[in-house]
Amino acid sequence: MKFETLRIMAQDYADRHKEPPALPATIDIMAYAYRRICHGEDPWTALGDFSNAWYGYAKHIRPDLVKEPLIKPEQETEGTQRWGAFCAASVEYLCDLHHQPCPEWVHDSSYILDTPWWYTQRADDPTIREHTRRTTPPPFASRNIFCSNRLYQNKYEMYEWIQEAIIKGITDVHEIQRYARQKEISLYGA
Secondary structure, three states: OOHHHHHHHHHHHHOOOOOOOOOOOOOHHHHHHHHHEEEEEEHHHHHHHHHHHHHOOOOHHHHHOOOOOOOOOOOHHHHHHHHHHHHHHHHHHHHHHOOOOOHHHHHHHHHOOOOOEEOOOOOOOOOHHHHHHHHOOOOOOOOEEEEEOOOOOOOHHHHHHHHHHHHOOOOOHHHHHHHHHHHHHHHHHO
């Protein structure tokens, strides 16, 4: 990719985000994402929509996206318990990562799983388990969820970091990519 292409992409992103965008009729808060999961929607679709709100169109109201507690279904299952714990861990993780106030509801002990949930491929491999145990973010590990530390990597921040590098006067495409990658590693780990 050429520098000019990268510069135009980053500038376009910056121009579109100078002012908060108009909010949609339904804002994808975490409580709504969990409700959708409990009703059978693919968890990553619901959490992806929440992520689009958190990192994109509603980042200027992040505390509002997480303040409502999750409403547990009348008939809890292992799946709804796991995803409830996952949602609580996600809120704590994202609030900490982005210096937002964390709502009290996430600390409810019902969001701690009794048995470990290995949300990773090849979870029966001891090497994979050990790596996952070391790299799982604390809000997930403390709830007995073991997963990737890169769950909430996103395109929005990458564009911001590219724009930041260009503003700093970096013009070499590889240096810009290296700069953005270092920012990513500082947040999410290698």
